[in-house]
Amino acid sequence: MSHPLTPASVAPPVRTAPDxxxxxxxxxxxxxxxxxxxASATPVAxxxxxxEIAIPAYNEAARLPLTLRHxxxxxxxxxxxxxxxxxxxxxxxxxAEVVRAHARASDDHVPVDLVGCARPxxxxxxxxxxxxxxxxxxxFFDADLATPVETLATAMRHLxxxxxxxIGSRHAPGARFVQAQPAGRRLGGAAFRLMAxxxxxxxxxxxxxxxxxxxxxxxxxxxxxxxxxxxxxxxLLRQLQRAGLDIVEVPVAWSHADESSFSPLRDGLASFxxxxxxxxxxxxxxx
Ligand SMILES: Nc1nc2c(ncn2[C@@H]2O[C@H](COP(=O)(O)OP(=O)(O)OP(=O)(O)O)[C@@H](O)[C@H]2O)c(=O)[nH]1
Ligand SMILES: [Mg+2]
Numbered sequence: 001m002s003h004p005l006t007p008a009s010v011a012p013p014v015r016t017a018p019d020x021x022x023x024x025x026x027x028x029x030x031x032x033x034x035x036x037x038x039a040s041a042t043p044v045a046x047x048x049x050x051x052e053i054a055i056p057a058y059n060e061a062a063r064l065p066l067t068l069r070h071x072x073x074x075x076x077x078x079x080x081x082x083x084x085x086x087x088x089x090x091x092x093x094x095x096a097e098v099v100r101a102h103a104r105a106s107d108d109h110v111p112v113d114l115v116g117c118a119r120p121x122x123x124x125x126x127x128x129x130x131x132x133x134x135x136x137x138x139x140f141f142d143a144d145l146a147t148p149v150e151t152l153a154t155a156m157r158h159l160x161x162x163x164x165x166x167i168g169s170r171h172a173p174g175a176r177f178v179q180a181q182p183a184g185r186r187l188g189g190a191a192f193r194l195m196a197x198x199x200x201x202x203x204x205x206x207x208x209x210x211x212x213x214x215x216x217x218x219x220x221x222x223x224x225x226x227x228x229x230x231x232x233x234x235x236l237l238r239q240l241q242r243a244g245l246d247i248v249e250v251p252v253a254w255s256h257a258d259e260s261s262f263s264p265l266r267d268g269l270a271s272f273x274x275x276x277x278x279x280x281x282x283x284x285x286x287x
Contacts, residue, residue: 035108036081046113050080051137051156051212054129056122057086058261060143061093067145068102068112074149075110080156083135085113086143087125122261123232127222130213139166139212144257147210154250155212164217164245167203167237168210174251175205181256188268195275199282200237203247207233210252217245230267231274238278 036049046052053071057064068084075082084106086099099114106112115132117125126140137159141147147168155166169175171193181189189207196206211233221239225232240247262268 036083036111045132045134046083046085046111048134048136049083050135051075051082051139051152052129052133052135053082053084053152054126054133054138054140055084055086055143056125056129056140057088057091057095057099057143058122058125059091059093059095060261061091061095061098063143063145063257063259064095064098065102067143068099070145071149072102072106072110072112074152078153078156081109083111083113085115085129085133087115087117087129089117089120089125119228121228121232122230123225123235124228126232127225127228130215130218131222133215136215137212138215138218140209141168141211142209144209144259146255146257147208147252151210151250151252152212155210158248158250159212159214163248164214165237165240165247166212167205167247167249168208168252168254169203169205169249170208170252170254171204172249172251176251176253177256178253179255179257184264185256188264192271192275195272195279196234199234199275199278200247201241203237204249206237208252208254211236217243221245227274227278229270229274230262231271231278234275235278 036047055064055067064086068086071084075084086095088096088099096114096116099112103112103114115129117128119128129140130138137156139155141149151168158166170177180186192207193205200206207230217240218236220243221236224239225235227235237247
């Protein structure tokens with residue numbers, strides 16, 4: 001296993017395994033990363049990095065510029081090599097143009113790519129991005145950066161130590177709400193957590209939009225996932241647990257953003273329906 005977080009003074013000089021990123025360590029304290037190759041114009045299969053972050057985006061032209069800038073600035077300072085890929089489902093507000101502009105302006109140290117997804121839904125978008133990645137660790141967070149990007153350092157520490165899945169949690173001990181959710185969302189969230197508990201054991205929060213994985217481990221789980229909407233996270237975590245993999249929950253400092261693509265009526269009902277279907281199929285399988 002490579003250790004991009006190893007201090008430069010004790011790290012090996014250069015490694016070049018075919019599917020592994022190249023790490024170049026300077027003699028000083030600072031880690032110098034070799035540039036990543038750029039993806040082609042239609043980046044379905046992107047070159048490997050240590051970490052690839054997918055941002056599902058639907059009509060996010062307003063929120064993405066700040067999110068991408070902040071994310072890339074943060075990643076640039078980290079000792080691991082990262083790529084960012086935004087997955088758009090045919091947004092009508094110019095999201096794709098915003099991402100293309102960032103992709104053109106991004107340099108090879110933290111490339112930004114745009115991927116399209118024909119199937120609508122956050123789950124479909126995330127699944128497409130993760131399944132088309134070649135990076136060692138993959139995952140996603142939301143365009144509103146409700147979970148601070150700095151949480152990635154904790155996630156990478158766990159992944160480097162061998163965890164298969166590291167997920168943000170707003171309800172694990174130590175988590176806090178910097179910006180609270182409206183009462184209706186809190187109530188709906190509590191009911192959803194209650195329902196999801198029978199499908200995903202011991203996880204306090206299946207829905208936090210911050211999840212990272214060892215790619216091979218999550219690929220096995222992803223290929224069996226069918227949910228395309230917001231309940232996708234429940235199915236994914238369930239499949240990981242069914243494969244016998246442990247999930248590390250990291251408490252987060254979470255900020256609710258007023259603008260939301262989540263419609264409590266449309267997406268809330270669809271998510272409850274999807275969980276009910278998963279429960280029925282789990283019961284059918286058990287009987
Ligand atoms: N590609 C794609 N992304 C989506 C779709 N629906 C939602 N998203 C993205 O999924 C992420 C989560 O959506 P949010 O609007 O933050 O909703 P949420 O986090 O569930 O709810 P809030 O607590 O209100 O933020 C955002 O980055 C959205 O742009 C979709 O159909 N396709
Ligand atoms: Mg959100």
